[in-house]
Amino acid sequence: MSSVSAHDITSVFIALALLIATARALGELVRHFHQPAVLGEILAGVLLGPTILGRFAPELQAAIFPAQGSAAVILSGISTLAVTMFLLVAGMEVDFYAAVHQGTATVRISAWGMLVPFTLGLASATLFPTLLMETPSPVFSVFFATALSISALPVVAKILKDINLIKTDLGAIIISAATIDDLCGWMLFAVVLGLVGNYSGTTTAGLPIIATIEITLAFVAVMLTAGRWSINRIMPFMQAHTSWPAGVLGFALAGALACAAFTEYIGIHAIFGAFIFGVAFGDTRHLRERTRATLDQFISFIFAPIFFATIGLRVDFISNFSIVPVLLVLAIAMIGKVGGCYAAGVFSGLSKRESLAIGFAENSRGAMEIILGLLALHAGIIDEKLFVALVIMALVTSAMAGFAMEKVLNRSKPLNFIDLLSAKGFLQNLAAKDTKDAIAQLSAAAAATGGLDEKEIFGKAWERENLVPTGLPGRVAIPHARIKGLQKPVIALGRSYAGVDFNASDGHPALLVFLILTPEEDPRAQLEIIAGIARTFDKQGRAETVARANGFTEILAALKVDE
C-alpha cells in the first residue's frame, strides 16, 4: 500500500467499478439476443476504450484508464490475474480422462477437425501472408494455423446443455472431440509462445527452445498423472482437517498460481499452467459442488468480465477493422473446421446431419481464441488488424454454433415458462371465489396481453378443467388450453392470498395459478411449459416462498433464484 498513492487507488477502483458494471450490463443485453456473455464483456471494453469513449472524449478516457503509471500497472496485473483464474475454471471444466476413453469416431473427428484447419491456415499464411498481415513475423504462420484449429470447450458445453444434447451419444462425441482440440490447441500454442520467447529473448529462464518444449510436455504429463493422483489424495485430507471450504479454495488458488508462475517462468504464458492445474484439479471426485460453484461464480462473473473488458481498452476496434483479413479468417476457419469435422463424421458412419452439427459445434472458438489472440498480439506475433479479425471470427463462430445446430438437428431450446410471464398478465391479488372465477379472471388478464379473445380462452380452459382438475400438489395450479391461430404461448399468473381450490391431490388450495395458452399447432410447447412449472415447484415450500413476494418483479426474482 505504501508505494501506491491515493490518486492511483481512486483511479484503479473507478476503472474496475466501471468495467464490472458495464460488462455486466452489456452481457445482459446480448444475452437477450441469445449471444454469449463474452460478446457483451468485450463490447464493454470497446465502449470504454479507445474505440468509442476515446474517440469522443479522449481526455476523460485517459483519465479513467491511464496508459502509464502505477494505476496502469495495477490494472494490468489484476487483468493478468483475472485471465489466469479464468483459465483455472476453464481447465476444471475439461474432463480429459473421459475424453481419452472415447472411441475411434471421436479421435478421428478431433484429429481431422484440427488437421484440416491447421493445414489450410498454414497454407494460406505461407502463400498469402500479406493479405492477413502487413509484415508477417517468423512464427506467424504456425500461430495462425494453431489459432484456426482450436475449439472452445465451454461454448460447446453450454450449447449442448441448452438444447438437451449433452447426455446423448452425439453429445459425448462432440464434447470429447472439443476437449481434445481444446487441450491440443493450448499445447501447440504453448510451443508457439516458447518459440517466440526464444526468438525475442523475453523468457525469464532463458532456456533453449527445445528445453522449453520438453519441460512443457513433462509438466503436462506429470500434472495429468502424478499431479492428479496427489490432488486426489490431498483433497480428502484438506476437507477432513482444514476448515471448509477455506482449505480447498486456498489449495485451488495457490496451486493454480504456483503452476502459472512455473509456466510463465519457463517461457510460455502463466495461463497455461493454471489451465493444466485446473484439468487435474477439476477431475477429483472429492471436489464438492458448492466449492466448485463458489470458485466458478466468483471467477466467471467477476474476474472474467474484468479481463475481457480490458481487451477493448487496449485495441481500437474501428480503426483496426479491415475487411479482407476479417472475411479471409472467417472463411478459412469455417471451411477448415466444419469441413474437417463433417468429413470425419461421415467417414465414421454418422449421418450427414449429425456430422454437420458436429462441425458447427467444434467450429465455435469462443473466449479461448480471444485470449490466444491477445497473447499473440502482446508477443508481437500478430498485429492489431489480425487480432480484430480473430476476435470477430471467435464471436461469429460462437454465436452461430447454437443456431446452426438447432437448425441442422431440428432441435431447439425448451421453452422456459418464466420467460413467458409478463407484468400485464400478472394478477397480484387473485381474489377468486372458486375455480371458475379464477380461470375467468386470468382469461381476462391473458386476453389483455395480446388482443386475444377472452371468451374463447375461458371457454377452452374451463372445458379442459372439467375433464381433469389441474391442481398440482405443492399449492400450484396450471389450467391450460390450446388456442387456434395463437402466434406464441401466453401465460397469465395469479397470486392468491387465500388460495383457490383446484382439486390438487394433496388437498391444498393453489397460491399460484398459471393459465397456460399455447398454439394448437404446437403440442410440444404446452408439454414443455407444464414440465417446467412442475419441476420448479417440486421442492416443498417453493410455492409459498414465491407467493410471499410482492409485485411482479419480486415474483419473477423469486422464481428465477432458487436456493
Place this chain on the structure above:
Amino acid sequence: MSSVSAHDITSVFIALALLIATARALGELVRHFHQPAVLGEILAGVLLGPTILGRFAPELQAAIFPAQGSAAVILSGISTLAVTMFLLVAGMEVDFYAAVHQGTATVRISAWGMLVPFTLGLASATLFPTLLMETPSPVFSVFFATALSISALPVVAKILKDINLIKTDLGAIIISAATIDDLCGWMLFAVVLGLVGNYSGTTTAGLPIIATIEITLAFVAVMLTAGRWSINRIMPFMQAHTSWPAGVLGFALAGALACAAFTEYIGIHAIFGAFIFGVAFGDTRHLRERTRATLDQFISFIFAPIFFATIGLRVDFISNFSIVPVLLVLAIAMIGKVGGCYAAGVFSGLSKRESLAIGFAENSRGAMEIILGLLALHAGIIDEKLFVALVIMALVTSAMAGFAMEKVLNRSKPLNFIDLLSAKGFLQNLAAKDTKDAIAQLSAAAAATGGLDEKEIFGKAWERENLVPTGLPGRVAIPHARIKGLQKPVIALGRSYAGVDFNASDGHPALLVFLILTPEEDPRAQLEIIAGIARTFDKQGRAETVARANGFTEILAALKVDE
C-alpha cells in the same frame, strides 16, 4: 498486460501462491488452539517477511517479495483491493438497523464502552506521548484514543455463535453495542484520516478538513437511507432481469468499488466507502444466502488472508517490538473497554457476571484494529513500534475474549462429535453378525484408543442397548455408555457394508455405528454428542453418502463437508 514483464508476473504469482498457502496453513494451525484465523494469517506474513525469512535469507526474501518495481506495485494494489473487499463483507455483517432499535442499556454500554477508553487513550497520549511514540505526530493522540475505543464486530459475533449466546437477550445487547462501536470507530477514524490528509496535503480532492468531514457524514447519511432504499429496489430487479448470481455479484462489487473510490477521493480511505456500502447492501432482505456465501467465502478465505499476510511483509515484528508501548497499550485498552462496559452494564441493572462478559466481548479489537493501525502507519500518524503494539493488543484482546466469556458466564462450546473421532477408533469394515457382535467389536476399538477396559465398556453399552435400542432412523446407530473415571469422551465408529440391525424405527439397518463413551460425571457430554449426531444425519441420504467414503480421512471429510 503489455506494461508488465513475464518476470513481474512470475514474481507476483509466486508471491500470491506463497501468501495464500502459508496463511491457510498457519490459519489452520492456530485454529487448533482455538485462536482466530487472522493470527495465523499475520504470522504467515511475519514468517515470509523481514521478521523471519528476511533475517535468515534476505536475498531470497527480496527476490520473492521485491520492494520496488512493477511486481511490488501490483502486489500492493491487489492487497488494497483485498482489504477493500474484506471491508465490504465486514460491512455486510453489520445489522445497523437492528442495533439502533435497541434499548437504553445498549446505548449506554456502547457509549461508555467508547468514551472511557477514548478518554483514557486521549489522556495518556497527551500526558505521556513519548512512552508510546518517539516523535508523536499532531493528530496522534486523537488517533490513539480512537484506536482504543473500537470493537471488532466479526470477532464478537463469532464468539457468541460458538457459545450459543447469539439469540439470547444478552447476546443481542453485546452484538448491538459492538455494532455501534464498530461503526462509530470507523466514522471517527475517517475523520482522523481526513485531518491527516489535510495536514499533509495528500488527498486527491484537496478539500478543506471541514468539507471532508461534512461530505463524509453526508455520504454515510445518504448511503444508510436513500442508498439502502435504492438497493432494496434494485435487488429484485437484478434478480428478475439479469442472470443469477452474476448480476447481483457484479452489482455488489461495482457498488463497493465505486463507494471506495469516492471515499478515497475525498481524502479518507477507500475501505471506508466499501464498508458503508456493505452495511447498506447487507441489510437488503433480497440478498440470498447463496450469494452472500459466495461473496463471503471467496473474500474471507482468499482476499483477506492475502491482505493480512502482506502486513507481515511490511513490518519487522521483532526489531520493532518494544515492551513498554506493548504493555501500556494493552493495559489502557483493556481497563478502558472492560471497565467502561462493566460499569455501564451494572448501572443498567445487569448482573456483575453479565456486565463483565459484555466487557470482555466488546474488548476484542480483531482485524479492524490491525487495518486501522496499518492505515495510520502509512499515513505517518504512528510509527512501527506502536503499530506492533496495536497488532499485539488486537490479537491478545480477541484471543482472550472467548475464553474469558466462557469462564465468566460458565458456558462453553458444545462438544463436536467429529472432533472426538480418531483413526484408531475407526473400523473400516464392521462385519458384525448382530448388534451384540457390533458393540463388542467397537468396544475393543474404543478400548484400544486409550487403554480403557474393553469388558467394562461392552458390559455397560450392551446393558444400555437392552433397555432401549439405539438405532436412529436414517441408517445410523448410537450405542452409548457412561464410564466412571473416564477423562474425556471417546467415540468409536464402525462402517458396515451390509448394515447392522439396531432396531431403528424406520426398520433400516445401520451403516454407521457410533459407540459413545462419556465420563459418568459429565451428563452434558453424552447429550451434546447424541444431539450432534442426530442433527448431522437428519438429512435423508446423509448416512449413505458418508458410508460410501473410503478410509478414515474420507469419512471425516464427508462428515465435515455438507452440501
